Amino acid sequence: MSCAEDVRTDEAILRRGVPAVRVAVLSDRAVSYGVGVHLEAPFLARSTKEGVPTVRRTTGGSGLLHAPGDLAWSVVLPRGDPRVGRDFVRAYARLGEGVVRFLVERGVPVRWQDPPGTDPDYCFLSARGLVLKHGEKVLGGAAQHLTRGTLLHHGILPLVLDRPLLQRLFGLSVAATERLTSLRELGIEDGSETLAWKLAASLADSLNRR
Secondary structure, eight states: OOHHHHHHHHHHHHHHTSOEEEEEEOOSOEEEEOTTSOTTOHHHHHHHHHTOOEEEOSSOSOEEEEOTTOEEEEEEEETTSTTTOTTGGGTHHHHTHHHHHHHHTTTOOOEEEOOOOSOTTBGGGSSSSOEEEETTEEEEEEEEEEOSSEEEEEEEEOSSOOHHHHHHHHOOOHHHHTTBOOTTTTTOOSOHHHHHHHHHHHHHHHHHTO
16 A cells, blocks of 8 residues: 555554554555654655655654555554553564564564664654664664554564665765665565565564563
8 A cells, every 4th residue: 555545544543442453565655754743844845856755644753765565564552451551652672572573583683772863854763762773774663653542553664775765855874874774685585465464463473472
């Protein structure tokens, strides 16, 4: 589905307020941006100039470039569910355990760690939340939206990277984009649809064990 459809689906599931896990394969190139991003942010103007659609999320964080084949994963839990806990803002390791297991099973060891904090406009390189690291490289990240009764915790695993476009849209240096990596760069060759089903199963299994 498109990035815009993915965001709308997350919000629909969030309003429903029942436990849910899903993984979507994105079909388009787009830039999503967090609820706190000012509409005059330079990267949004650059995206429009480049003909890249922009999509506003209700979750936090700054901007992200999405591409066809990227995996968008989501976990929705009622606020009172013990798996949410009081520490949900920093509970990326617990809520995203299935993502870690999915990658480790494919020979890619990763951990949820503090982000680099070098480039505030690009979510994976900003100083907010936690990111998914393979060694010193950032593979993915996640963001949250808490309503009165429900938590949405969702994230992205990029299939490939377009470093020149990242540099143009977000003003990133070559060195900054070299801090990023993708599923294909890490040797994961299965098709996106196969990976999506397996990632969803891993997320569900990890949450059901708690």
